[in-house]
Amino acid sequence: MQRLAPALRQDNVPLDLISLIKTILAATKEISFRVSQAHLGGLMGSTLDENIQGEVQKKLDVVANELFKDILLESGFVRAISSEEEDSSVAGDPEGKFLVSFDPLDGSSNIDINSLIGTIFSIHEAIPGMDAEDPAQFQQPGNKQVCAGYVLYGPSTMLVMTTGSGTHFYVLDRTHGGYLLVDRNVQVPKDTQEFAINMSNQRFWQAPMQNYINDLVAGETGPRGKNFNMRWIAAMVGDIHRVLTRGGIFTYPADNKKPEQPYKLRLMYEANPMSFLIEQAGGAAMTSQGRIMDIQPESIHQRVEVIMGSANEVETCLSYYK
Ligand SMILES: O=P(O)(O)OC[C@H]1O[C@](O)(COP(=O)(O)O)[C@@H](O)[C@@H]1O
Numbered sequence: 513m514q515r516l517a518p519a520l521r522q523d524n525v526p527l528d529l530i531s532l533i534k535t536i537l538a539a540t541k542e543i544s545f546r547v548s549q550a551h552l553g554g555l556m557g558s559t560l561d562e563n564i565q566g567e568v569q570k571k572l573d574v575v576a577n578e579l580f581k582d583i584l585l586e587s588g589f590v591r592a593i594s595s596e597e598e599d600s601s602v603a604g605d606p607e608g609k610f611l612v613s614f615d616p617l618d619g620s621s622n623i624d625i626n627s628l629i630g631t632i633f634s635i636h637e638a639i640p641g642m643d644a645e646d647p648a649q650f651q652q653p654g655n656k657q658v659c660a661g662y663v664l665y666g667p668s669t670m671l672v673m674t675t676g677s678g679t680h681f682y683v684l685d686r687t688h689g690g691y692l693l694v695d696r697n698v699q700v701p702k703d704t705q706e707f708a709i710n711m712s713n714q715r716f717w718q719a720p721m722q723n724y725i726n727d728l729v730a731g732e733t734g735p736r737g738k739n740f741n742m743r744w745i746a747a748m749v750g751d752i753h754r755v756l757t758r759g760g761i762f763t764y765p766a767d768n769k770k771p772e773q774p775y776k777l778r779l780m781y782e783a784n785p786m787s788f789l790i791e792q793a794g795g796a797a798m799t800s801q802g803r804i805m806d807i808q809p810e811s812i813h814q815r816v817e818v819i820m821g822s823a824n825e826v827e828t829c830l831s832y833y834k
């Protein structure tokens with residue numbers, strides 16, 4: 513099995529980006545270890561603090577964030593970072609060539625039940641001449657990402673990543689400590705009979721999504737004429753990994769549960785990186801209004817509607833909005 517660096521060179525990834533990716537992955541190996549030892553190291557449960565999203569931070573959210581932040585800011589490759597757990601962007605090396613947005617621990621509500629969690633990252637090039645302190649430099653659309661990926665801390669620790677030449681799967685080999693390529697150019701099947709949504713929000717959804725899901729649930733007795741199965745891991749990394757592995761549609765639609773906050777997932781460090789991975793694997797990643805990666809960001813913690821996965825099924829879902 514091919515090691516990470518030769519696999520990236522095969523995709524003509526520039527050396528400085530390979531160095532940054534290696535830096536990111538060094539942090540994920542440490543996080544993977546801390547996660548596996550969390551019970552023993554007193555890292556289960558919550559802190560008393562809330563992040564800027566108004567969510568109570570888990571101890572592991574904070575540990576993973578500090579680990580990731582420190583290793584990136586000291587690397588010399590990074591002009592600034594933005595993180596789910598940081599109020600605003602944090603400046604790094606004024607000469608740093610890259611910007612990194614990340615979700616240090618995705619699926620935090622799964623930590624205490626020892627279920628699937630992960631780390632999500634998105635890399636853009638820094639804008640020449642822009643100040644490392646200026647958060648506006650992050651206002652670049654997803655279609656300008658040079659790399660995106662997630663690491664899934666599951667039975668095995670898996671890296672899923674793209675640099676624009678397809679989406680590849682890697683596994684952390686615990687014997688020599690490196691990520692090995694196990695699946696190159698994965699493809700999301702165009703059609704599926706599996707959907708993922710938090711059904712408990714149903715009464716708060718807009719009518720098109722209500723109708724779409726009702727028809728899935730009606731299965732062969734309804735207009736779709738076939739049965740659909742449902743899955744919800746409550747960690748985007750886990751649900752998207754299933755979609756990349758065997759197809760499916762994943763959606764976190766708009767809802768009016770909290771009218772002032774119609775969307776749940778964050779554009780910069782959840783929706784954009786996952787969209788790049790899904791599109792590079794032949795899937796589609798949309799809101800009901802258009803392509804996620806064409807959205808011009810306005811703020812670091814901006815939330816968006818998410819409908820992504822098997823291309824034909826995403827198209828069918830969107831047809832309910834027409
Ligand atoms: O609690 P819900 O409504 O099931 O939402 C689950 C969603 O929230 C998230 O956990 C949000 O991410 P964080 O855990 O990083 O805050 C997603 O991973 C997941 O898809």
Ligand SMILES: [Mg+2]
Binds near residue numbers: 615619748782
């Ligand atoms: Mg998340």
Ligand SMILES: [Mg+2]
Binds near residue numbers: 615617618619620
């Ligand atoms: Mg998180």
